[in-house]
Amino acid sequence: MNDIKVLNHAADNIRILAASMVEKAKSGHPGGAMGGADFINVLYSEYLNYDPADPTWVGRDRFFLDPGHMAPMLYSQLALIGKFSLEELQQLRQWGSPTPGHPEADPKRGIENTSGPLGQGHTFGIGAAIAAKFLAAHTGNPTFEKETIYIYISDGGVQEEISQGAARIAGILGLDNVVMFYDSNDIQLSTETKVVMNEDTAAKYRALGWEVFEINGNDAAQIRAAIEKAKAVKGKPALIIGKTIMGKGALKEDGSSYEANCKTHGAPLGGNAFVNTINHLGGNPENPFVIFDDVKELYAKRAEELKKIAAERKAEEAAWAAANPEKAAAQAEWFSGKAPKVDWSKVQQKAGDATRNASAAVLSVLAEQVPNMICASADLSNSDKTDGFLKKTTSLQAGDFSGAFFQAGVAELTMACCCIGMALHGGVIPACGTFFVFSDYMKPAVRMAALMELPVKFIWTHDAFRVGEDGPTHEPVEQEAQIRLMEKLKNHHGKNSTLVLRPADAQETTVAWKLAMENTDSPTALILSRQNIADLPAGNDYAQAGKGAYIVAGSDENPDVILLASGSEVSTLVAGTELLRKDGVKVRIVSVPSEGLFRSQPKDYQQAILPAGVKKFGLTAGLPVNLEGLVGADGTVWGLQSFGFSAPYKVLDEKLGFTAENVYQQVKAIL
Numbered sequence: 001m002n003d004i005k006v007l008n009h010a011a012d013n014i015r016i017l018a019a020s021m022v023e024k025a026k027s028g029h030p031g032g033a034m035g036g037a038d039f040i041n042v043l044y045s046e047y048l049n050y051d052p053a054d055p056t057w058v059g060r061d062r063f064f065l066d067p068g069h070m071a072p073m074l075y076s077q078l079a080l081i082g083k084f085s086l087e088e089l090q091q092l093r094q095w096g097s098p099t100p101g102h103p104e105a106d107p108k109r110g111i112e113n114t115s116g117p118l119g120q121g122h123t124f125g126i127g128a129a130i131a132a133k134f135l136a137a138h139t140g141n142p143t144f145e146k147e148t149i150y151i152y153i154s155d156g157g158v159q160e161e162i163s164q165g166a167a168r169i170a171g172i173l174g175l176d177n178v179v180m181f182y183d184s185n186d187i188q189l190s191t192e193t194k195v196v197m198n199e200d201t202a203a204k205y206r207a208l209g210w211e212v213f214e215i216n217g218n219d220a221a222q223i224r225a226a227i228e229k230a231k232a233v234k235g236k237p238a239l240i241i242g243k244t245i246m247g248k249g250a251l252k253e254d255g256s257s258y259e260a261n262c263k264t265h266g267a268p269l270g271g272n273a274f275v276n277t278i279n280h281l282g283g284n285p286e287n288p289f290v291i292f293d294d295v296k297e298l299y300a301k302r303a304e305e306l307k308k309i310a311a312e313r314k315a316e317e318a319a320w321a322a323a324n325p326e327k328a329a330a331q332a333e334w335f336s337g338k339a340p341k342v343d344w345s346k347v348q349q350k351a352g353d354a355t356r357n358a359s360a361a362v363l364s365v366l367a368e369q370v371p372n373m374i375c376a377s378a379d380l381s382n383s384d385k386t387d388g389f390l391k392k393t394t395s396l397q398a399g400d401f402s403g404a405f406f407q408a409g410v411a412e413l414t415m416a417c418c419c420i421g422m423a424l425h426g427g428v429i430p431a432c433g434t435f436f437v438f439s440d441y442m443k444p445a446v447r448m449a450a451l452m453e454l455p456v457k458f459i460w461t462h463d464a465f466r467v468g469e470d471g472p473t474h475e476p477v478e479q480e481a482q483i484r485l486m487e488k489l490k491n492h493h494g495k496n497s498t499l500v501l502r503p504a505d506a507q508e509t510t511v512a513w514k515l516a517m518e519n520t521d522s523p524t525a526l527i528l529s530r531q532n533i534a535d536l537p538a539g540n541d542y543a544q545a546g547k548g549a550y551i552v553a554g555s556d557e558n559p560d561v562i563l564l565a566s567g568s569e570v571s572t573l574v575a576g577t578e579l580l581r582k583d584g585v586k587v588r589i590v591s592v593p594s595e596g597l598f599r600s601q602p603k604d605y606q607q608a609i610l611p612a613g614v615k616k617f618g619l620t621a622g623l624p625v626n627l628e629g630l631v632g633a634d635g636t637v638w639g640l641q642s643f644g645f646s647a648p649y650k651v652l653d654e655k656l657g658f659t660a661e662n663v664y665q666q667v668k669a670i671l
């Protein structure tokens with residue numbers, strides 16, 4: 001047992017470092033970090049299990065920090081365990097530094113994730129906890145049973161609506177590998193918390209199936225006792241609500257208390273307030289970037305303990321691996337991040353099928369061949385056809401993670417963030433489905449997956465106004481343009497931040513899924529039809545879909561016009577072509593499942609498919625902007641200009657001009 005005095009000294013050390021980082025950067029958030037220091041210090045000095053020599057050890061405990069603005073607290077803590085140097089702390093928020101404003105994922109440096117957008121980060125933690133349970137059940141490796149996911153949430157995260165989804169999922173799945181600390185400091189950015197919330201948070205979490213402990217979150221002994229109890233809870237996630245003091249230990253210029261003050265949320269303490277505070281906490285304002293000797297000793301001792309703990313755990317893992325060589329080899333493969341081996345010849349597609357059904361055909365094969373894949377749906381599995389996967393497995397449930405289907409309930413953002421958390425954990429391949437129109441509910445998570453280069457698969461069906469009878473609330477129009485912006489946005493490795501594929505028929509859907517599974521370093525979106533689609537002409541070379549755009553079989557040499565589209569509109573172009581040919585018009589049809597992928601091809605390929613100077617006509621069930629960049633100055637795009645309408649889809653096709661006849665007329669008008 002560590003001396004409480006030393007623990008308090010270490011927490012003060014974190015407070016000094018965090019406040020000094022922000023002071024030096026002239027930007028950042030000292031108050032929350034100072035209030036949370038006691039919890040993070042007890043966690044890291046006594047509970048968080050990891051291998052100091054092997055930061056990405058699969059069986060390590062993980063710490064997810066929801067309030068990313070408290071990153072100075074995490075960086076300071078990580079400096080105490082040697083993952084950051086004191087020099088690096090002084091580079092907070094500077095160009096190219098390893099200490100950015102809100103860090104994303106950097107497990108080698110001890111950062112599992114922090115969320116910039118409040119609420120997402122703790123949900124990533126819940127996803128990671130699901131992954132750990134899944135891996136325990138599917139490998140039998142005892143290490144995953146021992147893994148704890150520690151999560152840190154603040155007032156902002158609790159207020160974000162996603163916290164209900166995260167808490168509901170953790171409750172219903174009985175995630176007893178979750179210990180979440182709520183830094184309840186009664187202060188947020190612009191007000192005291194009481195101005196905007198008067199809920200009984202403890203009662204709320206209890207109602208959602210959590211075990212809740214309430215403590216003084218600045219009291220090391222109470223924190224220790226609460227973590228002990230929380231870890232011992234069986235069958236439920238645990239929440240520790242810690243009442244903390246924002247800006248603990250801070251003093252104003254005049255030496256009076258600067259605690260519990262909104263002003264310390266997001267600005268340096270400043271001038272003499274900083275000097276007074278550092279003096280008060282036992283640091284040297286002239287030279288505050290110091291680790292105290294007793295704190296060094298505390299963490300040196302912990303490092304020794306961790307060596308032992310990791311060695312014991314790894315010995316257990318080795319014993320398991322020796323007894324289960326096949327499982328051990330599979331686990332190594334799953335954590336390698338490599339694309340899984342799939343025998344695509346096993347996928348049987350039906351002619352003229354809807355692409356959502358074609359996706360189901362693929363998913364049913366993936367369920368059999370990719371044992372570490374988890375597929376989710378936001379209560380639409382029989383509609384978004386993720387049930388192709390579900391039929392081959394069972395749903396994850398409390399106490400039984402032997403299945404591989406995650407029923408997320410009607411909570412698209414929660415589902416997406418859980419999938420991101422699974423990907424952050426590693427070892428599993430997450431996919432999730434819902435209607436395309438509800439991708440709007442998921443966009444903030446898609447953006448985080450894209451930023452963090454995580455290979456989550458987003459399955460979006462009911463891709464256009466052809467969901468007709470449900471009316472305009474259910475008819476995506478602008479969604480494709482929105483999500484294709486993520487193809488134009490590059491990640492920090494220079495790659496399109498998201499791969500977006502809208503296949504033209506059942507066979508092209510198989511290719512799209514192959515591209516999705518082989519894409520291991522960015523998210524993939526699959527946009528799929530509800531209605532049946534006629535197959536592309538016989539002899540079509542589907543493998544070409546991997547280039548993002550290609551010439552459909554049966555196209556003419558030296559065309560007078562090039563018709564291009566993605567998804568079901570390609571088959572409408574094929575029908576229109578028959579009419580044009582009667583007039584002697586020579587036509588090339590180009591299927592463009594992904595403009596982003598096409599733009600990544602060599603210029604001469606792009607020029608060969610869509611040569612400048614040849615008239616072009618694009619057809620899209622979304623906004624014309626989907627294809628305008630490809631059609632350029634050589635033609636026009638027929639798309640939707642308004643929200644959709646409520647009517648059977650065949651009527652909408654007629655009314656909105658998605659017919660062979662209208663293709664004929666529009667093309668004749670530009671020739």
Ligand SMILES: Cc1ncc(C[n+]2csc(CCOP(=O)(O)OP(=O)(O)O)c2C)c(N)n1
Pocket residue numbers: 029031032033067069116117118119154155156157185187188189190246265
């Ligand atoms: C989704 C989202 N909305 C808004 C913000 C901006 N923001 C950052 S911190 C914060 C207040 C958070 O208060 P709390 O979580 O209590 O943190 P504390 O002030 O205690 O440090 C806000 C509104 C954000 N980061 N994410």
Ligand SMILES: [Mg+2]
Pocket residue numbers: 154155156183184185186187188
């Ligand atoms: Mg707060």
